[in-house]
């Protein structure tokens with residue numbers, strides 16, 4: 001796999017080395033030659049000196065002696081000169097030799113550097129060719145396994161290898177993706193599988209018996225490879241910060257020359273990029289799957305969400321039209337659910353919602369669609385189900401929920417009830433808007449009928465359906481009715497259980513339609529509150545009720561009280577305080593005649609302010625009743641805190657006391673508790689003589705309901 005140096009550069013290198021070698025050689029030759037010459041001179045000179053000495057020893061002519069001695073000394077000097085000359089020469093030769101040698105070394109080093117750079121350049125080019133192919137796109141993310149194959153082909157063309165593997169530790173075990181770059185015999189694959197699985201389990205620190213989920217891909221087809229020797233692996237880990245992914249990626253080589261460190265490090269760097277690509281594709285595709293899930297589901301309960309409900313409803317209308325089927329929708333709204341959140345906190349509320357979802361799941365068939373479409377609102381599409389089938393399902397759900405016991409964090413047990421609207425396609429409506437408007441109305445009607453029950457669109461009048469088609473239009477209609485003083489109080493009597501005498505009247509708002517029909521408060525108070533018309537409503541009712549009361553004062557009805565419902569908005573606004581006081585004094589009505597009813601859920605919203613509000617009104621002589629008491633179950637705390645004079649026990653329980661032991665016990669207990677702390681009790685929804693007898697037996701002070709009197713125009 002080694003990268004080659006371009007040939008012209010190699011030639012230059014050889015030529016330079018050749019020349020330097022010649023230089024070095026001639027240098028050496030000159031040195032040897034010089035040394036030889038020096039040697040020759042020294043020998044010849046030695047012989048001359050020897051000759052001269054002998055001549056001097058045998059000298060017969062004394063006159064010759066000084067001359068000879070002088071010659072010998074000259075010879076000596078000559079020797080010294082020669083030594084100097086040659087030692088200098090040697091030094092020069094030495095230096096030049098070293099110099100040429102250094103030059104040669106330096107040249108070789110530079111050249112080696114140059115070639116590594118060239119190899120690196122080549123490797124880097126190959127690396128970047130692989131990386132250039134890696135472009136993440138949406139398709140790549142969702143189909144990352146295919147994408148990996150594409151990259152692998154490029155990777156392989158540039159850095160050949162035999163296997164590529166990806167291992168992820170997942171909840172269900174080890175996922176191993178094995179890519180064969182070539183067509184391997186079954187035994188080869190077997191040994192690769194086995195070896196990789198073992199290695200990956202080891203490297204990811206997984207238990208030995210981790211279940212293995214293997215996917216294999218043959219990326220390249222070429223001649224069958226029957227045998228491989230040892231398998232060598234290079235593995236890179238998915239970075240720890242990659243969300244929810246622990247994994248490894250690597251390439252494996254079957255018997256090949258060892259890679260250079262450089263090659264290995266480049267392959268590692270490509271793997272690191274692959275890890276990022278695969279890791280983020282995997283994480284992203286998971287997120288995409290989650291997103292897809294949550295685009296259709298409610299994260300809290302796991303039921304479908306409103307969007308999916310609407311989509312399916314649309315789809316179901318088309319399907320039912322084509323096949324001539326009927327189907328029904330149930331709209332469920334939990335009764336007084338706000339109390340659960342307010343009293344026990346949101347976690348308990350959330351648990352309760354999950355409990356409701358459970359009940360729904362248990363009661364729908366496969367193919368039906370149960371969804372949570374709002375805070376405490378659920379909707380169910382019952383496929384191919386007509387009116388009577390839907391009524392049965394609604395009844396069963398209602399019953400199952402009533403019997404379900406929920407537990408608050410303090411260990412207290414509580415129950416939930418639900419009001420259900422039922423609409424059936426195609427009998428009641430044929431499009432999404434009308435179906436939903438109808439079922440909404442039916443659900444409100446179920447609330448109005450005392451909650452904890454179901455109502456069908458069939459049971460509603462056409463007028464109501466028309467009127468409720470759009471709440472905004474409806475709010476406009478209410479605003480007009482308020483302006484035209486067409487919203488008036490009706491009066492429902494409240495009697496003393498012991499004497500049977502009328503003790504008080506509750507004012508209940510009624511809207512007079514232009515066609516003369518009368519609409520009950522239950523059908524419009526919600527819209528009134530929602531569109532901020534509560535204060536206007538209260539003012540209108542107080543005006544008219546006090547006027548009626550002042551007339552009755554003259555007919556000896558001075559002690560009969562009036563119970564007036566206050567809206568949540570008014571309680572927050574407090575404008576009513578001065579208004580009622582001023583009106584009472586003008587009409588000469590003792591404030592002691594007036595009892596304001598406050599809903600349990602409005603009372604607990606803001607205790608501190610509520611206490612101040614009640615205290616200031618009470619100082620003027622007004623009294624208070626806590627309405628719909630019992631739906632929150634733990635209201636004794638604020639009952640005592642806020643010093644209500646009266647408690648109105650929620651009619652939803654009262655009307656059921658003869659059928660349900662639980663409701664009986666509940667009403668009995670509420671009555672006992674109120675007696676103990678000195679609060680007077682009113683039972684609502686006394687619908688029969690038997691109920692009346694029962695509540696009388698419980699010691700309840702006052703009774704109200706259809707059995708005693710319907711709400712009527714005049715006191």
Ligand code: C2E
Pocket residue numbers: 448449450492507508509520521522523525534537538541565566567568627628651684685686687704705706707711
């Ligand atoms: P609520 O204060 O609990 O009033 C009792 C509701 O139950 C009334 O419905 C009444 O007509 C109905 N009802 C009375 N006796 C029986 C019975 O024996 N059985 C059954 N099933 N129902 C009975 P309505 O008049 O439709 O009022 C519904 C709610 O609207 C009231 O519930 C009250 O919360 C609110 N509301 C009524 N009038 C006013 C008002 O003037 N101002 C405000 N802010 N709210 C009002």
Ligand code: CA
Pocket residue numbers: 506565597627
């Ligand atoms: Ca009331």
Ligand code: CA
Pocket residue numbers: 627628648650651684
């Ligand atoms: Ca009530």
